[in-house]
Amino acid sequence: MSELTIEQLREKAKKLGLKVPPNIKYEKLEEMVQVAVYKKEIELKEKAKAERAKDVSAMLSLDPQTKAKPAPETIAIANSKKVYAVYEDANDDEADIEFNKGCTHTFHLYHGYLHVLPQCLIDENKDMNNPIGKRPIHAMRQNPNSRVDNMISTIIGHKRRYRYEVYGDAPQDAKFGVILDKAIYDKLGVPFPEAA
Numbered sequence: 001m002s003e004l005t006i007e008q009l010r011e012k013a014k015k016l017g018l019k020v021p022p023n024i025k026y027e028k029l030e031e032m033v034q035v036a037v038y039k040k041e042i043e044l045k046e047k048a049k050a051e052r053a054k055d056v057s058a059m060l061s062l063d064p065q066t067k068a069k070p071a072p073e074t075i076a077i078a079n080s081k082k083v084y085a086v087y088e089d090a091n092d093d094e095a096d097i098e099f100n101k102g103c104t105h106t107f108h109l110y111h112g113y114l115h116v117l118p119q120c121l122i123d124e125n126k127d128m129n130n131p132i133g134k135r136p137i138h139a140m141r142q143n144p145n146s147r148v149d150n151m152i153s154t155i156i157g158h159k160r161r162y163r164y165e166v167y168g169d170a171p172q173d174a175k176f177g178v179i180l181d182k183a184i185y186d187k188l189g190v191p192f193p194e195a196a
Helices: 006-015 026-060 072-079 119-126 182-188
Strands: 082-089 097-101 105-109 114-118 134-142 151-160 162-169
Touching: 006 026, 072 097, 072 105, 072 119, 082 119, 114 119, 114 182, 119 162
Parallel strands: none
Antiparallel strands: 082 114, 082 162, 097 105, 134 151
16 A cells, blocks of 8 residues: 555545544554455455355245255156056166166166056156166277277267066056066066076
8 A cells, every 4th residue: 555645545544434634644544544444344254244144044944834846757757657568688688777766766677577667767768868778889990099000999889778668558556666466467468587
């Protein structure tokens, strides 16, 4: 602040609301203005901090009437029709899978068995844009950046990771999961899987 003239300091003090005696020395006036500026900065910071704390507490306070909204996947599963479908691992590994959808439904899918599944889940896994439903196909090719005969692995396409064969609509009150009742297999014309 030492670059300012005494008149500029007086003007600044007036803007800050300070009462300046007419015969004040330059150093004393400069000190008064600096202290007033620091106080104003601290005041503004404290005010902003109080407003932020008020906003955060308003966001955190929950209204007892407010209920948590379900995940979009949960809504899609609830609104989807239920179907009988046989799950198969498309990679011939005959692997069983387990996954969670929408934080409320855990699905255990067993290779070759009939399941009650939501139609939206089958449609989602058939979508090749969904990374869960596809597996990359690799091929070896010449490295264009190498002078030596150097082969690198490259993704040349994708193949389906899972297959579903839908055998009809399931009752809407049926629970999701694997079906072990032979009568349902016989009714739908699905061969009952043999125990390994």
